Amino acid sequence: MVFSSHIFLFYFLPLTLLLYYAVPVRGRNVVLTLVSYVFYGWANPLFVLLMLLSTLLDFVCGLLLVSGLPRDPDGGLPLLNSPVRSLRQKLALCCSLAGNLGLLGFFKYWNFGVEVLQETSNQLGWSWFETGEVLQVVLPLGISFYTFQSMSYCIDVYRGEARAIRSVWDFACFVAMFPQLVAGPILRFHDVSVQLQQRVHSLERMTRGICCFSLGLAKKVLIADGLSLPVDFVFAADAPSMSAAWLGAVAWAFQIYFDFSGYSDMAMGLGWMLGFDFCANFDSPYRAAGLADFWRRWHMSLSGWLRDYLYIPLGGNRRGGWRTSWNLLLVMLLGGLWHGAAWTYIVWGGLHGVLLLLERLLRGSRKSQQPDSAASGGLRRLLLTAGTFGLVCLTWVPFRADSLRQAGLLLSAMLGFGRQDGSTVIVDAVVRQPWHVGMLCVGAVIVWLAPQQSRQFVSRLSGGRVVVCVALLWLSLLQLTLQEQQPFIYFMF
Amino acid sequence: MNTATEQQSRLSVWEAPRLCTWLALSGFFLAIAGVPVLQLICDWRDGGPAGVGVPQVLGIRDALAIVPELYRDSEGTIVERALLVNQELQSGLQDYEAGLGEFTWLRHPARPLQHMLSLAFRRGSEQVLEGPGGWLFLMSELQSLTAGPIREFAGRRDPGTGRAVADVVRDPLPAIVQFQRLLRQQGVTLLLVPIPAKAAVHVTSLTAEAAGAGERADERVVELLRELAERGVWVVDLLPELQRAGDPESWYCRSDTHLNGDGIGRLAEVLAAELVGRGLCEPRAGVPLSVESREVELTGDLARMLDPKTDRRELVRLDFVTDPQTGAAPPGAAAAAIFPQPPILLLGDSHVLVYDADDLHAVGAGLPQQLARHLDTAIETLGVRGSGGTGARLQLLQMPDRLSSLRVVVWCFAARELTESAEGWPVVNETIGQDGR
Numbered sequence: 001m002v003f004s005s006h007i008f009l010f011y012f013l014p015l016t017l018l019l020y021y022a023v024p025v026r027g028r029n030v031v032l033t034l035v036s037y038v039f040y041g042w043a044n045p046l047f048v049l050l051m052l053l054s055t056l057l058d059f060v061c062g063l064l065l066v067s068g069l070p071r072d073p074d075g076g077l078p079l080l081n082s083p084v085r086s087l088r089q090k091l092a093l094c095c096s097l098a099g100n101l102g103l104l105g106f107f108k109y110w111n112f113g114v115e116v117l118q119e120t121s122n123q124l125g126w127s128w129f130e131t132g133e134v135l136q137v138v139l140p141l142g143i144s145f146y147t148f149q150s151m152s153y154c155i156d157v158y159r160g161e162a163r164a165i166r167s168v169w170d171f172a173c174f175v176a177m178f179p180q181l182v183a184g185p186i187l188r189f190h191d192v193s194v195q196l197q198q199r200v201h202s203l204e205r206m207t208r209g210i211c212c213f214s215l216g217l218a219k220k221v222l223i224a225d226g227l228s229l230p231v232d233f234v235f236a237a238d239a240p241s242m243s244a245a246w247l248g249a250v251a252w253a254f255q256i257y258f259d260f261s262g263y264s265d266m267a268m269g270l271g272w273m274l275g276f277d278f279c280a281n282f283d284s285p286y287r288a289a290g291l292a293d294f295w296r297r298w299h300m301s302l303s304g305w306l307r308d309y310l311y312i313p314l315g316g317n318r319r320g321g322w323r324t325s326w327n328l329l330l331v332m333l334l335g336g337l338w339h340g341a342a343w344t345y346i347v348w349g350g351l352h353g354v355l356l357l358l359e360r361l362l363r364g365s366r367k368s369q370q371p372d373s374a375a376s377g378g379l380r381r382l383l384l385t386a387g388t389f390g391l392v393c394l395t396w397v398p399f400r401a402d403s404l405r406q407a408g409l410l411l412s413a414m415l416g417f418g419r420q421d422g423s424t425v426i427v428d429a430v431v432r433q434p435w436h437v438g439m440l441c442v443g444a445v446i447v448w449l450a451p452q453q454s455r456q457f458v459s460r461l462s463g464g465r466v467v468v469c470v471a472l473l474w475l476s477l478l479q480l481t482l483q484e485q486q487p488f489i490y491f492m493f
Numbered sequence: 494m495n496t497a498t499e500q501q502s503r504l505s506v507w508e509a510p511r512l513c514t515w516l517a518l519s520g521f522f523l524a525i526a527g528v529p530v531l532q533l534i535c536d537w538r539d540g541g542p543a544g545v546g547v548p549q550v551l552g553i554r555d556a557l558a559i560v561p562e563l564y565r566d567s568e569g570t571i572v573e574r575a576l577l578v579n580q581e582l583q584s585g586l587q588d589y590e591a592g593l594g595e596f597t598w599l600r601h602p603a604r605p606l607q608h609m610l611s612l613a614f615r616r617g618s619e620q621v622l623e624g625p626g627g628w629l630f631l632m633s634e635l636q637s638l639t640a641g642p643i644r645e646f647a648g649r650r651d652p653g654t655g656r657a658v659a660d661v662v663r664d665p666l667p668a669i670v671q672f673q674r675l676l677r678q679q680g681v682t683l684l685l686v687p688i689p690a691k692a693a694v695h696v697t698s699l700t701a702e703a704a705g706a707g708e709r710a711d712e713r714v715v716e717l718l719r720e721l722a723e724r725g726v727w728v729v730d731l732l733p734e735l736q737r738a739g740d741p742e743s744w745y746c747r748s749d750t751h752l753n754g755d756g757i758g759r760l761a762e763v764l765a766a767e768l769v770g771r772g773l774c775e776p777r778a779g780v781p782l783s784v785e786s787r788e789v790e791l792t793g794d795l796a797r798m799l800d801p802k803t804d805r806r807e808l809v810r811l812d813f814v815t816d817p818q819t820g821a822a823p824p825g826a827a828a829a830a831i832f833p834q835p836p837i838l839l840l841g842d843s844h845v846l847v848y849d850a851d852d853l854h855a856v857g858a859g860l861p862q863q864l865a866r867h868l869d870t871a872i873e874t875l876g877v878r879g880s881g882g883t884g885a886r887l888q889l890l891q892m893p894d895r896l897s898s899l900r901v902v903v904w905c906f907a908a909r910e911l912t913e914s915a916e917g918w919p920v921v922n923e924t925i926g927q928d929g930r
Binding site for chain 2: 481
């Protein structure tokens with residue numbers, strides 16, 4: 001089910017809120033879990049079984065990690081304080097990792113693996129199997145998100161950063177919670193473990209949640225969806241002009257930002273409505289001055305997850321320059337692959353890895369130079385921000401393109417080497433439609449001039465802000481009926 | 494999490510006027526609960542969206558009711574049956590959801606918004622692009638013009654270059670060549686005439702920049718036609734013919750996907766010249782048919798796609814053709830019923846039906862009638878509303894008796910069909926026409 005769909009907004013959400021607040025506090029996790037299964041199973045009921053499998057696996061592994069240890073005085077399960085782990089605990093963690101990564105690997109990367117194998121064998125002149133002979137796997141929605149989330153539970157318990165959970169309902173609620181189930185923010189267990197058992201429900205939180213949800217819905221429906229047409233057009237075009245290619249790439253940069261940050265705002269808003277407080281996922285990413293800065297602001301929950309559970313365990317930047325470079329590159333490549341099983345994502349991750357390394361080198365050499373004056377510092381930051389945005393747009397091209405060939409075609413057009421023919425003017429005409437240009441301008445104004453952090457915007461609510469939010473909500477609802485339903489971009493990851 | 498922010502936020506909210514809270518709550522709940530409640534009332538009053546007496550929202554019962562029955566009645570292992578039930582349930586839920594969105598009363602208050610955006614920014618929709626001066630273009634047609642070479646996508650997985658679901662049916666060339674060969678085996682000549690895209694004919698209606706470009710926007714179609722001609726298929730490239738004939742105000746309707754009266758007339762002239770030139774027909778020598786030019790007011794299909802209740806009208810001048818002896822229009826689709834074996838069949842999509850069908854703006858002024866003006870023979874029509882490439886082709890191949898009496902099949906369909914056909918271009922089973930199945 002999509003947040004910006006008729007059925008979610010007008011049927012699922014009001015009924016869920018009604019049900020949630022109608023039951024006593026101790027039953028609310030059960031209600032939330034059950035409605036989350038309905039939410040998730042709506043697209044494909046069978047996928048719920050997969051989620052149940054992942055949930056039960058980690059719940060049992062979590063219990064195994066603390067089994068045999070004395071309980072805390074308050075009756076809760078103990079925190080693993082000692083630095084030594086027994087063989088059983090290590091096995092339990094391995095079991096959780098293998099199970100979750102196995103599920104993710106099979107459902108997300110099987111088809112890609114087969115395809116690569118097939119292409120390789122074809123190029124070598126061998127014919128191992130024909131298309132259609134091999135199993136084709138359907139990708140379950142949001143599997144990358146909930147497996148990471150579920151896995152973080154066992155890792156946190158193993159590391160002694162969180163207590164294991166006793167109630168299977170509470171744990172199922174953590175994994176399945178519908179507001180952030182399909183596209184994050186990726187919750188880390190130690191961030192929400194307390195909220196699962198005790199959280200604040202108040203009119204104030206509800207108000208904040210409503211405003212944040214409305215802002216997110218407006219981002220998605222009024223801006224991101226409005227940009228999808230020129231983006232689709234340019235990324236399918238065979239001979240776009242340089243200006244159309246850049247407009248298409250910038251439109252995509254805005255579309256994915258407003259789509260994903262819109263989703264995250266809606267998730268955060270729904271969380272507040274249900275008493276939770278989720279972490280923010282974006283912090284004005286296109287105002288970043290440098291790629292490292294960009295990654296501190298873009299999809300923060302994934303960056304944080306990869307940093308804490310992959311980069312730092314690999315040694316981070318503590319083991320010398322070469323090892324740091326390797327760790328960075330590996331994390332970015334895996335981050336790219338996490339997004340999707342295709343060469344385009346790997347290239348995207350690889351590009352970011354290489355650019356981050358270059359940036360590290362450049363920054364290292366600049367440290368020895370004199371600091372800038374305030375004026376030149378301001379100009380430098382402006383140039384850095386513009387340069388970073390340009391680079392990010394270039395790297396978004398392989399991310400969005402359907403194939404490496406298409407990516408190459410668009411990149412060469414952006415750099416002025418593209419082929420042009422009679423269809424070029426049609427691409428130009430579509431991209432430069434007043435409506436599309438208007439959407440781009442609105443996007444640009446919001447990205448660079450308006451407040452970006454919805455969390456901050458709704459933290460100090462005034463009458464004017466509430467009116468803006470409610471008006472945006474109603475406008476978005478009307479707009480929804482004028483367009484085809486478009487799922488969130490990150491749903492496919 | 495974020496205790497400091499939390500405390501600060503809580504404090505600020507306490508400080509905020511309570512009016513804000515109630516404003517947000519009432520605005521939100523009025524929307525999310527008010528819309529479905531009003532929908533329920535409307536449905537009860539109107540007897541449901543389909544007039545069956547049940548509000549749409551209660552239709553969920555139908556989607557769920559099939560589950561136990563389907564499981565019981567289906568065959569195979571438990572897993573196979575479960576998968577089947579899952580598949581049916583999935584599509585039932587999707588249909589249910591689509592229905593809820595489609596029949597909402599919220600569409601009515603949204604119409605003025607669409608109208609306003611259309612006027613101010615030429616907003617269009619996912620299917621229709623609004624050009625300057627009231628010109629409307631079908632988005633999929635524009636995509637077919639700008640995507641990669643038509644045959645290159647065959648076997649590739651770029652979704653941008655073809656809509657056919659299966660890779661193996663994306664390439665139109667084998668299917669067209671096979672069709673021509675099957676017809677030739679029956680002694681029938683095939684004349685292929687893809688109707689050029691509206692934006693390719695009227696590029697300047699879409700963008701002023703195109704005026705000096707001097708290149709064709711539909712080069713990919715030209716490339717395919719060249720390849721087809723090399724394989725012996727008789728093709729007519731209509732675009733140069735339209736351009737050669739001078740420039741009436743337009744060849745296409747502004748708000749419709751079809752050629753206007755001038756366009757249909759010019760198409761008929763070109764076809765007649767080709768058929769006569771090859772000696773397949775005689776030019777009309779007997780009593781000429783009478784022609785009456787009349788302006789017809791129509792609401793184009795593109796305008797309706799943009800807004801089903803649009804009041805946008807367009808005047809189109811059509812030539813209504815009548816036989817002075819009978820006082821009736823030359824029969825298009827009904828020709829076979831009147832003449833034992835009309836030698837020419839117009840095969841294709843709505844381009845062969847437009848202005849000669851009740852639901853396509855007029856009757857008696859379509860392509861069959863215009864062609865009859867030029868040729869001394871009866872012309873039959875086999876047109877489908879949908880795929881003129883595959884649907885119409887398969888229909889004809891399933892009529893072996895009809896095939897045996899034909900001399901020429903003139904195959905006209907929108908050129909976008911070459912890439913945008915959802916069913917693609919399957920090569921047919923060659924026994925299909927032999928036993929009438």
